Amino acid sequence: MEYTTLGSTGMEVSRLCLGCMSFGSGSDWMLDSEEGAEIIERAIDLGINFFDTANAYSNGESEEILGDTLAGYDRDEQVVATKVRFDPGTDHPNAAGLSRKTIEQELDNSLERLGMDTVDLYQIHRWDEKTPIEQTIRALDDAVRRGKIRYLGASSMWAHQFADALHTADNLNAEQFQTMQNHYNVVYREEEREMNPLCRNEGVGLIPWGPLAQGYLARPHEELFETTRGDPDQKHNPNPEYRRAGGTEINERVAELADEKGLTMAQISIAWLLHKDIVDAPIIGTTSIEHLEAAVEAVDVTLTSSEIDYLEEPYEPVPVFGH
Numbered sequence: 001m002e003y004t005t006l007g008s009t010g011m012e013v014s015r016l017c018l019g020c021m022s023f024g025s026g027s028d029w030m031l032d033s034e035e036g037a038e039i040i041e042r043a044i045d046l047g048i049n050f051f052d053t054a055n056a057y058s059n060g061e062s063e064e065i066l067g068d069t070l071a072g073y074d075r076d077e078q079v080v081a082t083k084v085r086f087d088p089g090t091d092h093p094n095a096a097g098l099s100r101k102t103i104e105q106e107l108d109n110s111l112e113r114l115g116m117d118t119v120d121l122y123q124i125h126r127w128d129e130k131t132p133i134e135q136t137i138r139a140l141d142d143a144v145r146r147g148k149i150r151y152l153g154a155s156s157m158w159a160h161q162f163a164d165a166l167h168t169a170d171n172l173n174a175e176q177f178q179t180m181q182n183h184y185n186v187v188y189r190e191e192e193r194e195m196n197p198l199c200r201n202e203g204v205g206l207i208p209w210g211p212l213a214q215g216y217l218a219r220p221h222e223e224l225f226e227t228t229r230g231d232p233d234q235k236h237n238p239n240p241e242y243r244r245a246g247g248t249e250i251n252e253r254v255a256e257l258a259d260e261k262g263l264t265m266a267q268i269s270i271a272w273l274l275h276k277d278i279v280d281a282p283i284i285g286t287t288s289i290e291h292l293e294a295a296v297e298a299v300d301v302t303l304t305s306s307e308i309d310y311l312e313e314p315y316e317p318v319p320v321f322g323h
């Protein structure tokens, strides 16, 4: 495994982050605690030290599975990220959002489920139109001062909103956002217009979600619906937008290059992201040890600039989605 510095934090993380959205009981394709623990343990064996979850994933079950598994390891060695913004299933008016009340309650709930006193990276899962960003930043900054959070991050929003958050934190002399968890992969590159350059200028680390376009980039496009997760009746089925514009041709070129190089499509797609110097660590979601091991091998894959150009060439703008 290779390690990199996460944004401007000075904290070292593995080049792959293990996404924990697949652990819990929110959908048929998710893994229970025992199966989830096996993936987390194998990830640690393979050198992964960076884990991403959220209060809303399976109503907090994902945090519990991650916390229970990591309890068997030295906490100092692991970098744990979670998020706040969406309703974690408690179904009361202040369960969601980014108000001081929600942040303080939900942070405590997350720490309890994780079985930890401090979370390494606490991310705002989306923008909250109802709460002034000043209030959100003051609440987050207070939690950092209280030792409950080490670093702050944000996820999928418009670049102008994130610029507002960065600027406001500066003005308040408050803890700054260090990471952006955005939707970015070889068939969805809208983030290259505004968000990625903003993050580069501000020294913010990129930890993209959906690096395999939620499975679309892991197999030929015509086979996607054959998987449980790709089934259109499933809650998290990949968005049809991936098939728009150049998306089908890119999928075919990923398959062609994988064949030529004796690799899997997932490995080519992950390697493409790892070749973007703005990207610190893609967040991989998997329910299979074999896929996890293959993803880790992608860290050593080299793509030439002409191979990268070949993959990128069919791309055409698509409507922004995933916010």
Ligand SMILES: NC(=O)c1ccc[n+]([C@@H]2O[C@H](COP(=O)([O-])OP(=O)(O)OC[C@H]3O[C@@H](n4cnc5c(N)ncnc54)[C@H](OP(=O)(O)O)[C@@H]3O)[C@@H](O)[C@H]2O)c1
Pocket (backbone or CB within 6 Å): 018, 019, 020, 021, 022, 052, 053, 125, 155, 156, 181, 208, 209, 210, 211, 212, 213, 214, 215, 216, 218, 229, 264, 266, 267, 283, 284, 285, 286, 287, 288, 290, 291, 292, 294, 295
């Ligand atoms: N911030 C946000 O709004 C947001 C949104 C979505 C996700 N996330 C985070 O990002 C993580 C990843 O998201 P994701 O699961 O949607 O994205 P993903 O990694 O792009 O896609 C996961 C899909 O790819 C397949 N896959 C993974 N590795 C593979 C491999 N080596 N070979 C073949 N297939 C492979 C998985 O199937 P198998 O299970 O069969 O391996 C699964 O169907 C989540 O766990 C979560 O932590 C964040």
